[in-house]
Amino acid sequence: MKTLSKEIAGWGRYPVQRCELERPERHAELTARSASVIARGQGRSYGDAALNEGGRIVLTERINRFAAFDTTQGIISAEAGVTLAELLAVSVPRGWFPSVTPGTQYVSLGGCIAADVHGKNHHHDGAFSRSVREFELVSADGKRLRCSPRENADAFWATVGGMGLTGIVGDVEMQLRSIDSAYINARHTAAKDLEQAFRFLQDAEHDARYTVAWIDLTSRGAALGRSVVMAGDHAAADALPRRLRTAPLLLKPRGVRDVPFDMPGWLLNPLTIRAFNALYYRVAGRKRAPFVTDYQTFFYPLDALGNWNRLYGRRGFLQYQCVVPTVTALAALQQLLEALAASGHPAFLGVLKRLGEEGAGQLSFPMAGYTLAMDLPMTGPALLKLLEELDAIVLRHGGRVYLAKDARLAAPSFRAMYPRLEAWWPIKQALDPDGVFSSSLSRRLSIGGVA
Ligand SMILES: Cc1cc2nc3c(=O)[nH]c(=O)nc-3n(C[C@H](O)[C@H](O)[C@H](O)COP(=O)(O)OP(=O)(O)OC[C@H]3O[C@@H](n4cnc5c(N)ncnc54)[C@H](O)[C@@H]3O)c2cc1C
Numbered sequence: 001m002k003t004l005s006k007e008i009a010g011w012g013r014y015p016v017q018r019c020e021l022e023r024p025e026r027h028a029e030l031t032a033r034s035a036s037v038i039a040r041g042q043g044r045s046y047g048d049a050a051l052n053e054g055g056r057i058v059l060t061e062r063i064n065r066f067a068a069f070d071t072t073q074g075i076i077s078a079e080a081g082v083t084l085a086e087l088l089a090v091s092v093p094r095g096w097f098p099s100v101t102p103g104t105q106y107v108s109l110g111g112c113i114a115a116d117v118h119g120k121n122h123h124h125d126g127a128f129s130r131s132v133r134e135f136e137l138v139s140a141d142g143k144r145l146r147c148s149p150r151e152n153a154d155a156f157w158a159t160v161g162g163m164g165l166t167g168i169v170g171d172v173e174m175q176l177r178s179i180d181s182a183y184i185n186a187r188h189t190a191a192k193d194l195e196q197a198f199r200f201l202q203d204a205e206h207d208a209r210y211t212v213a214w215i216d217l218t219s220r221g222a223a224l225g226r227s228v229v230m231a232g233d234h235a236a237a238d239a240l241p242r243r244l245r246t247a248p249l250l251l252k253p254r255g256v257r258d259v260p261f262d263m264p265g266w267l268l269n270p271l272t273i274r275a276f277n278a279l280y281y282r283v284a285g286r287k288r289a290p291f292v293t294d295y296q297t298f299f300y301p302l303d304a305l306g307n308w309n310r311l312y313g314r315r316g317f318l319q320y321q322c323v324v325p326t327v328t329a330l331a332a333l334q335q336l337l338e339a340l341a342a343s344g345h346p347a348f349l350g351v352l353k354r355l356g357e358e359g360a361g362q363l364s365f366p367m368a369g370y371t372l373a374m375d376l377p378m379t380g381p382a383l384l385k386l387l388e389e390l391d392a393i394v395l396r397h398g399g400r401v402y403l404a405k406d407a408r409l410a411a412p413s414f415r416a417m418y419p420r421l422e423a424w425w426p427i428k429q430a431l432d433p434d435g436v437f438s439s440s441l442s443r444r445l446s447i448g449g450v451a
Pocket of ligand 1 (some may be wrong): 039041043045046049050060080081103104106107108109110111112115116117118119120163164165167169170207219231261376404
């Protein structure tokens with residue numbers, strides 16, 4: 001198979017690395033075929049998880065056929081390169097929705113398994129792996145292993161959250177959720193500070209199946225952590241406004257605008273970000289009455305702007321996402337926000353979510369607690385130093401950083417944050433004794449076992 005040597009990056013456009021790309025056209029062509037290889041879906045991880053500097057990358061974008069869809073039970077089988085966008089286009093008109101979805105639909109099913117992604121409903125429904133009935137794992141020697149919580153369960157749990165390091169996921173069978181309409185009953189509640197946002201996120205009155213808080217990362221002093229808590233659930237067709245009731249499962253295609261080129265690096269600076277956040281807090285917080293919105297707007301607001309990562313200019317940006325356990329979460333998040341404020345570094349698109357219990361995937365990110373995510377324009381060493389300070393706070397409180405978003409965590413911090421690595425490592429060795437599956441992320445974090 002032909003390979004192409006190319007400089008590529010993750011969604012944050014940092015780091016940029018030269019890798020050898022190969023793009024199999026068929027499922028049967030999926031193999032390791034190299035001493036160092038990693039799978040790549042849609043490249044929506046932010047850092048270097050789907051990069052392999054000097055090594056090979058298997059692109060799964062053409063491994064994207066549907067195999068079967070049982071529309072009475074909501075069970076769908078598809079190749080791992082199928083995206084959630086492709087799945088939604090098929091499933092929503094038939095009354096089915098992914099049980100768990102991240103904040104973009106432009107991700108592959110393989111990428112969702114490898115990162116064991118979570119959605120706004122993690123506190124009710126767990127991570128992506130909970131909806132996966134089984135998958136095929138292509139191992140380094142070309143063997144194809146069926147993995148489920150019952151069959152080859154070790155390989156199943158080491159692969160969910162395993163960041164592609166146990167093999168290539170070839171196909172997936174998953175359980176979808178039954179829906180009555182393509183719409184969501186939503187409601188916003190403004191919280192004046194972090195403490196109130198916490199109360200709302202814990203409180204049944206403000207909670208729904210899907211709950212998330214947008215947090216103003218530029219707020220200071222008494223308003224530190226002011227947020228808009230956004231909650232919603234799938235709407236019943238007969239409760240929709242009359243004009244939507246005739247075809248409740250069908251949406252008009254949404255117009256997508258594109259950011260046509262790299263914006264100048266100064267566009268997102270502390271002043272513009274502060275002004276945007278103040279406006280957003282006022283506008284989104286003002287929507288007090290419950291309202292009906294379509295699922296695209298509710299789950300995927302950023303997908304309406306194609307290539308929005310160009311807004312950060314050529315230097316790109318980093319996303320910092322951490323989770324801290326419930327007991328210390330308020331104190332930890334206060335310290336994180338204060339450290340961010342003291343640094344003066346601009347931070348955009350802050351999201352705060354409650355997460356439910358940890359799953360059985362040893363490297364899976366979620367744990368019972370609160371997760372904070374933010375986007376930070378890449379400014380060089382000052383930013384990297386700030387993020388190390390944030391790591392220290394997260395570690396002190398027993399939390400961890402999300403590998404799917406990471407581009408710079410240090411190996412010792414990773415080991416301290418993921419204590420179940422010890423249980424994962426023997427399974428990785430059994431599946432891939434020669435360490436064929438490796439990535440820039442796995443080498444940076446010494447996940448290959450070398451400290
Ligand atoms: C706007 C935006 C919002 C997001 N919101 C969320 C969110 O709410 N929750 C959340 O959890 N994540 C979120 N993410 C992160 C994203 O869901 C994950 O990074 C996901 O893994 C991306 O899927 P992908 O197909 O692009 O994978 P890639 O970025 O291509 O790869 C990610 C990892 O998966 C591995 N991988 C990919 N395909 C396979 C395969 N077939 N077999 C084995 N390994 C494979 C890669 O090796 C790599 O380690 C968001 C990302 C963006 C850009």
